[in-house]
Amino acid sequence: MKLDSQEIEARFRRHAVRVTRQRAAIYAALADSTSHPTAEDLYRTVKREHPMMSRNTVYYTLGVLRQAGLVQEVNVGHEVARFDGNVTVHHHLICLGCGQIVDVMDDGLNHLAIPSRQARGFQVLGHRVEFHGYCADCQQAGLGAMEPRG
Amino acid sequence: MKLDSQEIEARFRRHAVRVTRQRAAIYAALADSTSHPTAEDLYRTVKREHPMMSRNTVYYTLGVLRQAGLVQEVNVGHEVARFDGNVTVHHHLICLGCGQIVDVMDDGLNHLAIPSRQARGFQVLGHRVEFHGYCADCQQAGLGAMEPRG
DNA sequence: TGCTATGTAGGAATGATTCCTGTCTAGTGA
DNA sequence: TCACTAGACAGGAATCATTCCTACATAGCA
Secondary structure, eight states, X not given: OOOOHXXXXXXXXXXXXXXOHHHHHHHHHHHHOSSOOBHHHXXXXXXXXXXXXXXXXXXXXXXXXXXXTSOEEEOOTTSOOEEESOOSSOEEEEETTTOOEEEEOOTGGGGOOOOHHHHTTOXXXXXXXXXXXXXXXXXXXXXXXXXXXX | OOOOHHXXXXXXXXXXXXXXXXXXXXXXXXXXXXXXXXXXXXXXXXXXXXXXXXXXXHHHHHHHHHHHTSXXXXXXXXXXXXXXXXXXSOXXXXXXXXXXXXXXXXXXXXXXXXXXXXXXXXXXXXXEEEEEEEOHHHHHTTTTOSOSOO
């Protein structure tokens, strides 16, 4: 979703995040994207308007935003880290073919529990569900048409 | 669980994995461990009995075993990869304090579905659930006693 | 406007993982 | 038992996302 700079500034202040042009640009790029971009993706996008932008600043800023709760990190397998401007509780659907990640919002999935006998004194704070499969395009391309799980 | 070399050999053959001493040692170390060791952990363990063992061989072997379906890779956040000799469908409970990973087996968790309107033509093959929280020890150490989620 | 804590840029460092290459060996057929 | 060969192993180099270091710049406050 396109955010104007006023809204971005307001969110930063609400989360006690110091406002700078670089941060606003990085956050805007992330909020604007429906995919789940990597730090490198964001770096390339932001560099177009801020040629001096350093890769380092992108990593540092993502760290700050994540700690402030404005950004979520999504890790799939051992791939590079991806980021998500959607910080509401949600889950992910991941294509094993092309790697795309789709957000899944479902209240039912938000209320899973561990059988207490297995909880072993853990204080459970949250959970996330990751669905794996093949997207429509990858199925058409012949991937994933085989039997579910080898 | 302790596996004898006969059982290991049998499993390898069943999965068309060539039997070598190194592989058997790596697989035995993994099956013997209740934690979810990293490649480095396994390397150090196995090196005690096989001083010539190369780190490379551990990675290569874990790749082979994973492809054969004898081993599962568990990734938590952006930490180093961990491995699991338990290849039945199961889920994980992760301590945010000490990083320990506990297996969770529950049939209910094995039957989650995405609301079809969100599935967008995906062919879903499986899913995994990751619970996050603090283990009993970390709670006692003062971690995690605060409110769930900031 | 000036001060100072904090942010930024750029380059170096780190470290898990992968790649490369020469040597070795498990498994097979004779 | 022996020789052959595809595949496995060891060791070192390479990769590459991420983090660390440091000097300079600037947001936000007084």
